[in-house]
Amino acid sequence: MIVAAAVAEPKLLQNGETARVALELHKKIFKKTLSTKDCKTNNFRILRKGFEYTLSLVICAIPKEGFKLLNELVDFQHSDLLWIIKENLKKNRLVKAFSEEVKSAKSMLFTCV
DSSP: OHHHHHHTOHHHHTSHHHHHHHHHHHHHHHHHHHHOSOTTSHHHHHHHHHHHHHHHHHHHHSHHHHHHHHHHHHHTOOHHHHHHHHHHTTOHHHHHHOHHHHHHHHHHHHHHO
16 A cells, blocks of 8 residues: 555656556555455555545546546445545545546446445
8 A cells, every 4th residue: 555655646646657557556456455355454444544545646647547447446346445436536636626527436336336
């Protein structure tokens, strides 16, 4: 998570290539998250809380790819991923800049839950 948080630094994300690397890193960690059996550990809670912050930063940097990932994550119906998505969709940085995308993602999220 420390690496994902470091790469999700807003100044670094201004570079498109860095933003794509950050998105790919998030994808890899999410894939591992899906295979985690014990989601009640303190380490997992810290990971989940970190994604509450970092994912929205990456989405702001590359919104088309970021919202695509968000929508793909909804399909997994993994309770922790759904929580991460819901928390990110509350972020003002997303709501203000991408209100239509947030509205669409919320409707997709709530029809699947």
